[in-house]
Amino acid sequence: MINNQQRSKWITTVVFVSLLVFTAFSSRKNLFHAEEQQMQKDKALKEFGFYLQPITQQAGINFRHQSPVLDAQLKHIEAQIASMGASVSVVDFDQDGWDDLYFTNSRQGSQNALYRNLHNGKFENVAAQVGLANLNDSTTGVSMGAVWGDYDNDGYPDVLIYKWGKPELFHNDHGKRFVNVTDSSGLPKWVNANCAIWLDFNNDGLLDLFIGGYYSEKLNLFHTHTTKVMPESFRYANNGGRKYLLENMGNGKFKDVTEQYGLNSTRWVLAAGAADVNGDGYPDLFIADDYNVNELYINDHGKRFIEVGRQAGIGNIPKSGMCVTFGDINNTGKIGIYNTTITEKGVLVQSNNYWQPTDASSSSSSSYPHYVNLAQLAGIDDAGWSYGSQFGDLNNDGYQDLYVTNGYISGRKGTSYWYDYAKITSGNKAIIEDARNWPPMNGESQSGYEQDKVWLNTGKGSFTDVSQEVCPYMTYDGRAVALADLWNNGRLDVVVANQNNVPVLFKNESGNHNHWIEFDLHGTVSNADAVGAKVLLEWNGMQQIQVVTDGIGFSSQNSHRIHFGLGKSTRVDRVEIFWPSGKRTILTDLQADKLYKIVEGKS
Amino acid sequence: MMNQSYAMAWLTENKKGYFQYVPPAFITLLLTIGQLSFGMLDSYINLVTAIVTAVLTEWVLSRWVFGIRKNLSSAYISGISVGILIRSTLLWPYMVTSMLSIMSKYVLRYKGRHLWNPSNFGVSWMLFMAPADVAGLSIQWGSNWLPLVVIWTLGFIIVYQAKRLQVTLAYVISFIILAYVRSLIVGDTFWAELSPLTGPMYQLFVFFMITDPATTVSTPKGRIWVAILVAIVEFFLRLAHFIYAPFYALCIVGPIAKYIDLRRQSIKTSTPVTAFSQVAITS
Numbered sequence: 001m002i003n004n005q006q007r008s009k010w011i012t013t014v015v016f017v018s019l020l021v022f023t024a025f026s027s028r029k030n031l032f033h034a035e036e037q038q039m040q041k042d043k044a045l046k047e048f049g050f051y052l053q054p055i056t057q058q059a060g061i062n063f064r065h066q067s068p069v070l071d072a073q074l075k076h077i078e079a080q081i082a083s084m085g086a087s088v089s090v091v092d093f094d095q096d097g098w099d100d101l102y103f104t105n106s107r108q109g110s111q112n113a114l115y116r117n118l119h120n121g122k123f124e125n126v127a128a129q130v131g132l133a134n135l136n137d138s139t140t141g142v143s144m145g146a147v148w149g150d151y152d153n154d155g156y157p158d159v160l161i162y163k164w165g166k167p168e169l170f171h172n173d174h175g176k177r178f179v180n181v182t183d184s185s186g187l188p189k190w191v192n193a194n195c196a197i198w199l200d201f202n203n204d205g206l207l208d209l210f211i212g213g214y215y216s217e218k219l220n221l222f223h224t225h226t227t228k229v230m231p232e233s234f235r236y237a238n239n240g241g242r243k244y245l246l247e248n249m250g251n252g253k254f255k256d257v258t259e260q261y262g263l264n265s266t267r268w269v270l271a272a273g274a275a276d277v278n279g280d281g282y283p284d285l286f287i288a289d290d291y292n293v294n295e296l297y298i299n300d301h302g303k304r305f306i307e308v309g310r311q312a313g314i315g316n317i318p319k320s321g322m323c324v325t326f327g328d329i330n331n332t333g334k335i336g337i338y339n340t341t342i343t344e345k346g347v348l349v350q351s352n353n354y355w356q357p358t359d360a361s362s363s364s365s366s367s368y369p370h371y372v373n374l375a376q377l378a379g380i381d382d383a384g385w386s387y388g389s390q391f392g393d394l395n396n397d398g399y400q401d402l403y404v405t406n407g408y409i410s411g412r413k414g415t416s417y418w419y420d421y422a423k424i425t426s427g428n429k430a431i432i433e434d435a436r437n438w439p440p441m442n443g444e445s446q447s448g449y450e451q452d453k454v455w456l457n458t459g460k461g462s463f464t465d466v467s468q469e470v471c472p473y474m475t476y477d478g479r480a481v482a483l484a485d486l487w488n489n490g491r492l493d494v495v496v497a498n499q500n501n502v503p504v505l506f507k508n509e510s511g512n513h514n515h516w517i518e519f520d521l522h523g524t525v526s527n528a529d530a531v532g533a534k535v536l537l538e539w540n541g542m543q544q545i546q547v548v549t550d551g552i553g554f555s556s557q558n559s560h561r562i563h564f565g566l567g568k569s570t571r572v573d574r575v576e577i578f579w580p581s582g583k584r585t586i587l588t589d590l591q592a593d594k595l596y597k598i599v600e601g602k603s
Numbered sequence: 604m605m606n607q608s609y610a611m612a613w614l615t616e617n618k619k620g621y622f623q624y625v626p627p628a629f630i631t632l633l634l635t636i637g638q639l640s641f642g643m644l645d646s647y648i649n650l651v652t653a654i655v656t657a658v659l660t661e662w663v664l665s666r667w668v669f670g671i672r673k674n675l676s677s678a679y680i681s682g683i684s685v686g687i688l689i690r691s692t693l694l695w696p697y698m699v700t701s702m703l704s705i706m707s708k709y710v711l712r713y714k715g716r717h718l719w720n721p722s723n724f725g726v727s728w729m730l731f732m733a734p735a736d737v738a739g740l741s742i743q744w745g746s747n748w749l750p751l752v753v754i755w756t757l758g759f760i761i762v763y764q765a766k767r768l769q770v771t772l773a774y775v776i777s778f779i780i781l782a783y784v785r786s787l788i789v790g791d792t793f794w795a796e797l798s799p800l801t802g803p804m805y806q807l808f809v810f811f812m813i814t815d816p817a818t819t820v821s822t823p824k825g826r827i828w829v830a831i832l833v834a835i836v837e838f839f840l841r842l843a844h845f846i847y848a849p850f851y852a853l854c855i856v857g858p859i860a861k862y863i864d865l866r867r868q869s870i871k872t873s874t875p876v877t878a879f880s881q882v883a884i885t886s
Contacts, residue, residue, distance in 0.1 A: 346734025427798030
């Protein structure tokens with residue numbers, strides 16, 4: 001009996017020690033993995049079929065983002081509060097067939113930049129000439145982002161600058177200059193916004209606006225009367241800014257219909273995306289909220305929005321929702337939703353989400369899809385302190401890859417604000433919401449010096465992290481990312497806006513001969529930008545769906561063109577376009593490696 | 604009425620018996636309030652995995668190593684503590700942390716008693732040694748006062764019944780005083796230093812970990828000094844920016860205090876206790 005007990009004890013001890021060793025080794029193994037050496041460019045081109053070559057300076061882009069200067073009462077945590085504002089949007093503002101780039105700046109007195117594509121790999125900043133440079137001051141606020149949309153259907157994209165301040169609308173005068181039409185537009189007087197998108201929520205052919213407030217609109221962060229500006233909870237905060245749903249009345253005026261349409265929550269909105277996820281023809285709204293659960297608003301035939309996040313399975317776990325982008329990673333023909341969050345090893349494990357509609361959704365009698373989170377299974381859950389993300393087929397193999405920006409505050413190396421952050425954010429509302437209680441940052445880092453993630457879709461439901469291999473090592477504090485074919489060569493290039501730093505323009509250099517196809521959609525009955533249109537492509541036994549958006553990701557806007565990689569296929573079997581008006585266009589047997597301009601109602 | 608009378612009679616006659624179910628009931632209540640109010644759990648699967656693993660490990664080891672049937676309520680508390688206190692995107696850390704917690708009771712022993720609070724050991728080990736896989740419950744919980752008041756009130760009643768009120772009070776008072784001292788040293792506001800005490804991690808810590816009857820020392824006076832010592836060690840760990848300072852402090856101070864206590868007891872009685880022959884009802 002004693003021998004048996006002793007044997008049991010020894011076996012238990014051995015298992016116990018083994019588990020101790022295993023757990024310690026498991027974490028170390030992951031850390032070692034992160035220190036792998038970078039792959040050579042040639043090898044990356046051969047192995048993955050592409051390489052992202054940074055050419056920012058060679059392209060003539062010398063923009064540098066600067067953070068805003070806040071009220072002195074917030075100075076001690078200014079680095080944290082003023083940690084956003086670096087945005088990038090892709091637009092062909094002069095309609096010359098080449099995409100241009102617009103960057104926002106955020107310091108009072110700093111200038112935004114509009115880089116016109118010179119068609120030769122060079123860009124020229126024309127913001128001052130066209131009237132889009134000097135938009136940042138303490139009186140009207142500072143820029144946080146820009147979204148371009150042709151709100152008057154005249155064929156030229158206009159632009160809304162959303163700010164911590166007064167949102168400003170500029171009308172595009174045939175690509176020559178921009179006229180500030182804010183005063184006559186009916187836009188709100190002051191919004192502390194980090195998100196805005198164009199959408200046509202009632203499918204009347206006119207682009208409407210959604211603006212999401214982050215800090216309360218009652219606050220002026222440059223001259224604040226209170227220090228109670230922070231979230232009341234890290235996971236359940238409802239003291240953020242209000243939302244604005246602004247209906248385009250067709251005469252240059254926008255009407256606030258937010259309350260009427262049921263968008264009444266006051267969470268801390270960081271991003272929004274509009275797409276028809278339930279197939280009823282009306283754009284639904286996914287909203288990524290910081291400090292709370294995300295929201296999914298189903299559009300009830302243009303009459304109201306109904307929030308179904310919890311029922312649909314995406315609004316149960318509160319995380320820091322930083323971004324939203326749409327994808328179809330498994331080529332199912334269904335719209336998936338990617339949502340970035342925060343992960344810091346040993347401190348905070350949130351994990352990014354990829355919400356895939358279940359098969360039951362299509363047969364369900366309910367008016368909204370049901371989602372399952374595939375991010376962990378697909379290997380795209382753990383990025384770091386993430387902000388922007390975009391799906392795009394970077395190597396044209398027929399599967400959408402993923403770019404995620406990372407890094408919060410890169411302060412003094414070797415320092416970390418995480419202890420103080422954890423200390424304060426675990427506390428009660430009365431403590432956390434008052435900035436006076438927050439320990440000073442004193443130049444410390446918090447999730448700084450993180451590298452962006454490039455995840456390559458294997459085509460088998462999973463992704464491979466190729467961040468170390470397909471681009472040089474860089475650790476800017478990434479915010480917005482946008483994808484566009486800037487060289488009109490059938491390759492998706494990547495533009496990243498970095499906080500308090502220079503942006504990076506990555507030219508996509510190809511290492512394979514894969515094929516592609518692009519579509520540029522123009523509505524006639526639908527809004528001219530065809531925002532909300534869905535394009536379902538079928539080729540070589542595969543299918544993939546994409547959506548036209550005017551604003552997606554975090555503070556970003558992709559090219560208006562829709563890009564598909566086709567792998568080795570030289571032809572596309574079928575393309576079906578679902579226009580917001582309800583019309584459909586079906587095209588068959590299209591030749592690859594071409595850009596198709598499709599006008600609604602014309603074959 | 605009849606049933607109620609029988610129930611009261613049973614409770615009166617089996618005071619010790621029923622009391623062992625009070626802490627599990629309280630921690631379940633705490634979890635329920637947190638979940639219903641704020642959805643504090645990221646996943647039910649993680650919690651269930653932690654609880655089932657802890658209970659199964661206890662069930663197997665108590666029979667296999669000690670050859671006895673052991674009440675599983677303490678394993679339930681360990682499992683639920685693990686399920687609440689750690690965060691991971693993976694399932695295995697919940698399983699392994701529960702296993703380590705329960706196994707520590709059977710391996711890390713002195714004079715027939717285990718030295719570490721089980722979940723304190725498991726959680727501390729994982730947070731310190733496996734940071735790439737696991738994080739702690741440092742950042743969450745709602746912001747309303749009502750659940751906070753309810754939990755603190757109930758918690759104090761429970762530890763009073765368990766005759767461990769002096770431990771909780773000694774620790775909380777020490778923490779508040781030392782928070783003030785820390786605020787003077789580091790220059791942060793007193794409220795900033797006090798902030799963690801208003802979060803759920805500390806509610807679990809002050810009512811379940813530091814008061815664990817099996818790992819506290821034998822005299823009330825000794826328990827008070829140990830609680831103060833835990834707060835002091837935590838004070839220094841906090842100055843060194845350890846986010847999970849209370850766990851580490853208890854993990855360091857608790858077993859040393861218990862070791863000294865057991866040693867002094869054995870010298871006094873001169874009746875050594877045979878290892879593995881005495882099994883305490885522990886959490």
